[in-house]
Structures are given as C-alpha cells and as structure tokens.
Amino acid sequence: MNENQTTLPHVVIVGAGFGGLRAARALAKAPVRITLLDRNNYHLFQPLLYQVATAGLSPDEIAQPVRAILRSQRNLEFRLAEVRGADLAARRLDTDQGSLEYDYLILAAGGVTNTFGMQDVARHAFGLKSLEDAVAIRNHLLRLFEQAAQENAPARRKALLTFVVAGGGPTGVECAGAISELAQVVLHKDLPGLAIQRPQIILLEAAQRLLPAMPERSGEFTVQALAEKGVDVRFGTAVAGYDGRVVRLKDGETLATHTLVWAAGVEAAPLITALGLQSGSLGRVHVLPTLQVPEHPEVYLIGDAAHLEGEDGRPLPMVAPVAMQQGDHAARNLLRAAEGLAQQPFRYRDPGIMATIGRNRAVAKLGPVELRGWFAWLAWVVVHIFQLIGFRNRMMVLLDWAWNYLVYDRAVRVIGPERRARTKEYAS
Amino acid sequence: MNENQTTLPHVVIVGAGFGGLRAARALAKAPVRITLLDRNNYHLFQPLLYQVATAGLSPDEIAQPVRAILRSQRNLEFRLAEVRGADLAARRLDTDQGSLEYDYLILAAGGVTNTFGMQDVARHAFGLKSLEDAVAIRNHLLRLFEQAAQENAPARRKALLTFVVAGGGPTGVECAGAISELAQVVLHKDLPGLAIQRPQIILLEAAQRLLPAMPERSGEFTVQALAEKGVDVRFGTAVAGYDGRVVRLKDGETLATHTLVWAAGVEAAPLITALGLQSGSLGRVHVLPTLQVPEHPEVYLIGDAAHLEGEDGRPLPMVAPVAMQQGDHAARNLLRAAEGLAQQPFRYRDPGIMATIGRNRAVAKLGPVELRGWFAWLAWVVVHIFQLIGFRNRMMVLLDWAWNYLVYDRAVRVIGPERRARTKEYAS
DSSP: OOHHHHTSOEEEEEOOSHHHHHHHHHTTTSSSEEEEEESSSEEEOGGGHHHHHTTSSOGGGSEEEHHHHSTTOTTEEEEEOOEEEEEGGGTEEEEBTEEEEOSEEEEOOOEEEOOTTOHHHHHHSBOOSSHHHHHHHHHHHHHHHHHHHHOOOHHHHHHHTEEEEEOOSHHHHHHHHHHHHHHHHIIIIIOGGGTTSOOEEEEEESSSSSOTTSOHHHHHHHHHHHHHTTEEEEESOOEEEEOSSEEEETTSOEEEOSEEEEOSOEEEOHHHHHTTOOBOGGGOEEOOTTSEETTEEEEEEOGGGEEOBOTTSSBOOSSHHHHHHHHHHHHHHHHHHHTTOOOOOOOOOOOOEEEEOSTTOEEEEETTEEEESHHHHHHHHHHHHHHSOSHHHHHHHHHHHHHHHHHTOOTTOOOOOBSOSSOOOOOO | OOHHHHTSOEEEEEOOSHHHHHHHHHTTTSSSEEEEEESSSEEEOGGGHHHHHTTSSOGGGSEEEHHHHHTTOTTEEEEEOOEEEEETTTTEEEEBTEEEEOSEEEEOOOEEEOOTTOHHHHHHSBOOSSHHHHHHHHHHHHHHHHHHHHOOOHHHHHHHTEEEEEOOSHHHHHHHHHHHHHHHHIIIIIOGGGTTSOOEEEEEESSSSSOTTSOHHHHHHHHHHHHHTTEEEEESOOEEEEOSSEEEETTSOEEEOSEEEEOSOEEEOHHHHHTTOOBOGGGOEEOOTTSEETTEEEEEEOGGGEEOBOTTSSBOOSSHHHHHHHHHHHHHHHHHHHTTOOOOOOOOOOOOEEEEOSTTOEEEEETTEEEESHHHHHHHHHHHHHHSOSHHHHHHHHHHHHHHHHHTOOTTOOOOOBSOSSOOOOOO
C-alpha cells in the first residue's frame, strides 16, 4: 500500500452478493481504496441454488471466487472475514480477523431464511439461501430415495417419498417443479422397482395464488404447469409446525413427510440487526431514499436488508435486481459525498421477473411483455446463462443443462461431502 | 423379485470400488441374484482425488452414482448400506439397514489411510482416500492462502504457506506437484501481493528414492521434475509426529506447517479386521491363491484388503489394476464353484504404472515401454479419461483440464460445503 493510496478515502463493502459486487465494480475507477469483506471466498448465484438442491448442477458451477471476479480491479482488496459487529460512531468494523476502520461503509449483507419464530421449523426444515443449504437438500433427497428403495412398509415409504415445499414465490415454485423432475428421473432411471410408488410433491401457499409479483394469468398458468408435473398445489394453507416427521398446518391438518423446504420467508441478515440500527419488519433497516442510514450519512445500506418504499408505496422486494441497482446507486452517492455534492434519491426500475417450472415451462414478465411456456423457458435459460459470472461456469452450466435436457437425467446425483468425514482439528 | 429369481444363488458384493464393480459386471449374465452394498451411492475414481484436493476438478466429476453405472444390469440390486459385521458361519452380513443372507460373498472393502499408530498424525494430518478427504484438503488449502494474505508476521505467514506431503509413491508425488501448481496459480492470479512469499512444498520419503515401483531413472526424472516445480524432496526422512502446527521428524528436525498430507500408508478397511479373519501386515487377510478366504470357500476377498503374494514372492500392491483383475477372477471362480468345477489360482498381469507431476510432466511404465515427460503426460491424460466412468464426467473432466491447462487456472477454487452449515436433524 503506497503513500498515495493511503491518503485516499477508505471504502469498506460488507458482502460479495449481487449488491456488494456491483458497488465494488462501480467504484473500480474511483479515487478510493476499497476493502471487500465476505465470509465466503465466492460470489453465489442464488437464483440457481434450487438446481444444486435437486442435483441438476454442481455447487461450484454457481459459485465464483470473488478474487477471480475482481482480479483486475487495482483499488480493491478482498478479505475472507466475518463481521462480528461495528462501532458506527467511531467508523470501525469488528471482524473475526481483527477490526477495520473506514471512511465510507456499504452494507450489503443480504438476507437469511425467516421461519417467523417457529423454532422447530428452523431446526428441521431446509432453507434455500446458501450453498450449504442446497447441498444438504440434495444429499437428503437422494438419501430418502435410497431409504425408500429398502423400505417395505407402505406408510413409511409414502412419508419418505412425500416432499413438502412451503412458499408460492419463485423459489418455492421452481423448487417444487425441480423436485418433481428429480423424482421422475431417479424413480424411472435408478429405482424402477419403486416406480409403483408415486412420489408426492406438495406446494403450500398461504395466500390464494402463486407468484404474486406476476400477472394473475401467469399464476394460473403456473398452477396448471405444476399440476402437470404432479405437484399438488394447496392455497390458503400455512405451516404451524414441523418436527422432522410431520408437518402441522394451521387448519389442523397434518402431512407425514421427512422433507420440508422452507421458501416462505426471508429476513435481513442478523448482522444488520446486530449493528443496533432501527429496523422495521423482517429486520430490514429503514434507509433514507439516498440509501444512507439515518444519523450515519457515511453508511450506505443496500439489498435485502434495506427497507425502502417504491413508487407504489410498498417496500421494495428482496430480489437481485433491487440489490444490484442499489449497489450502483450507493457507489454514485458515495462519490458525490466525497466531492461534497448533494445526495440523490434511489429509484427502482423493475426489469421484470421470471420463474421456471422445469422442462419447457416458465413464466416471465419483462416490462410490458408477458411470456408463458416454452418461449418464456428459453428466455429464462438465456437470461440466467448471461447473468452467471465466469466463462467456465457458463460453459459447465450450459453443458449440464443440455445433458439433463437431452438425456432426461440429473447430472449430479452424488451424495457428496457435506460435513467433515471425521473430526479433524484445523489450522483455520 | 419373482419366484424364478429367488431360487437363484444370492451373491452379495461389499464395496462398489474398482474390485466390487468389476465383479458385479462380470456376473451380469450369470444365473445369480446380486446385491451390491456400499456406504456411498457413488463409485469413486480414486486416482484423481488429488486433483479435487487441489481445486483442479469438481468432486462430482470423479464420483459416478452406482445406480447409473449398473442401471442396465437386471440381476443386480444396489443398497446404500454400511456393513457392521458378519456371521460367516451362518452366511449372514449385519448392516445398518438390517441383516442380509448370502450364498456367496465377495468382499471388496478396499483400504484406508494408515498412520501406523500415530494418533496425533491421524487427528491432524489429511488422508487422501475419500471424497470428504479431498474436499477437506481443498477448502483447507484455499483458507490458508486467504489467511496468509492477512498475516503480517513473516514466521506465521511462512508456516501458513508451508505444505508437507508424506510419502513418495504416486499419490504423494502427484499431490506435491499439484499443490505446487495450485500455489503458483493462486499466488500469481489471486494474491499477487503475496507473490514475494515463495510457498514451500516439502515431500518426505523415508526411503532413498521416489516411485519404488518404477524404474530407477523414472524416479530420478521425477525428483528433477518436482524440483523444477519448487518441491523440496527429502529422502530418508520419516514423520515422528504432528500436532497441527509442527511436524516432528524421526531425526529430530521440525517443520512448522499447518498442512500435512499423509500419503505414506494404506491398510485394509477396518471392516475386514472386524470380521475376525486372520490378517497379516497392514490388516490384509491372507487369502488362498483362488482368492477364497481360508475355512470359508464361499467368501472371496479381493483388492487392497487381500494379502496374496505375486510371482516375485512379494505381496501384490494395493492398486486399482490388482483389484479389477481380482474382481473378474473372483466372479469366474464363484461361477465355477456354483457349477461344481475346480477353483483356479489368480495370476496378476501388471499393466504398468504411471504418475503425473503436473503440467506436461509424467512418468509411465507400460510393460517394456518406459515414457517420461510430455508423452508420458499425454498418455496419462488419455488413460485416465478413458478409465473414468460416465460420459458426462469424461466430458466435464476434459473441459476442466483444458481450462486449467490453457488458462493456467484452477477451475474449482471455491471453499465449498464440507460440513453441515448449521445443526439440522435429519430423517436419515
């Protein structure tokens, strides 16, 4: 670090997700020193997590090392570290790798699974927010099929082959569709003996429709497409509890299952609440329209953890496009502040939304354009390939998709490493 | 399972490694019912484990689901199960999925890392026999580089960037060479700031030469090639202990390191010794030349766990070709026994041996032909691609190798899932 650099303002960015990465890139040419922190050494492409969870993709195909992404950015230093807390008044972050002082802070800590205080659901259900979640689900599903193949008691076998997904948003819809396809592939290719036992995939939605962010007709199309895949969609049903064996619904009904995937809620990462900032619903911090944190103009908070109302008066959704646009905007405002210029309010431009329901089926709303079916599915494939970071990952994902599509197979049906094989004391 | 089938003799094969898989395939057309057991749902291509350990390949690229491999074999049933013990007199196996009776048993349980009773080495060093081992090493190495980037004390940083590999056989040689290449790639691409600190890779060999199974000159060539990669090869040095921070050598010298990869010993899987069979050195069971277990003619024992002397009077090595040929032979003898024919002795035909020392460098002995350097390396690539099972894996491995080779990169530099992210109680 030479003299000249040390005199530049120090920008610390927490989180290498969609928001943090965009902010870092937007500051590439700026006269600042950037330190980017993340507790993982990779950027995770969350939209495809459900495909790792259903053995369609390999974990490393949707994770790209942060250093590889930002290699050419001269004014940035990456640190593998976990933020423990902060003294915002002193402009200091506390991490597991020591403390760190900043002139400007961009918090892009993202969101975590939210089970609304249901401890048993948090303990027994699977979230779908991290690579660990996805690999745990994949291994769990593949183990259940193996157990079912050795289970002779019909009731127990039925429970093993019953998969419940909670939440009718894009994640829940895509996950339910993908589990149904995995089940078909595995049962017909690997376990023909089990084919007599139809797997049961149940998608629970508390409201009366799927994909609320999409047009009514796309929601109906999705229900139809899921039904064709054998997914049983139930509206107006909410989970009351889950002990790892039986899901209790609010209406008193019960479902015997070994699998509950919880895609029904996200909240701000605990780190944010730990900073002692005034937070609203879902632990999101109320930020100024400029994305600054009240009382701390040098701190910008973006993405899932930021509570900001859109033009329709409703809080902006916890989705990648919001985080990315806020990353760009926070970077711009930060530079304006450094130059003593006025801060500008953030305005969200909705690029649209899409969800796939597996093979040949998807729904998309891109601006005024609505797509359903095969064309929407093709658009989904193209958009996601282009959004993926890293040529190697794009190539590998395309090949795995081609393989899965043409061979009616799932590329990664391996119950792989997930926890340490035996206790070993690490240097790290 | 129909009447006709149930009257057929029941063959149980334990282990879906090289030996067990070959035995299963050799019995594909035979009038027997086969049950194949493995505690993993995949066949592991162990020869490439070191490439997963050094971020060159993805774990699922060298693991192929057993069901996918044997899908078309009508007379075989696969069970994901772990053998706990056996009552050989009653012809019964005890597994974690219940007990299982057999008419013929083929034990192909393979080998495990052997630290010769050094508990501290077993606890702190990494073996390289399972997918879990390889992923643990990969994550560990990548973490150390990240720590080194944040470590200012030269001595501590030196220890973080010192990597010790014990064992001068193919595994140790290949692992040391690959760690050296990973270090070069990571340091020059990801951590240029660290480039001043040369990583230290030390290969320890108790004897006076590398690759004892190869011609003298290939051993010398290998030492030279490793030296060019910056690997410090030390002969006549054996490990006395390791506490996770300091390796103690028998001659009293010490090496400060956070990484000891143990490629210096293999022994028969504990299962074998648990069966109460008379075992010799390395826990290997002395089998008859027919591969039968003394006193139990219906039990065949093959591969790493079988102790059988070759024509040179020395025990056959613990390598894949021995296991595969014994798999074929055990299947043949089993069918002869079923037909009341005499058992035939096993004869090993050595197909040769090869080891790669990374980029463009390898040594090979194929019958009378000796290869060194680029040609040997090319032969190594071709042979390993063809030995890999599964078109998807072959394609993906070739692509990752091309990527690593052409881009001077390592495809899978992700500190990925390894243990469960948070405690979750499983159905399984």
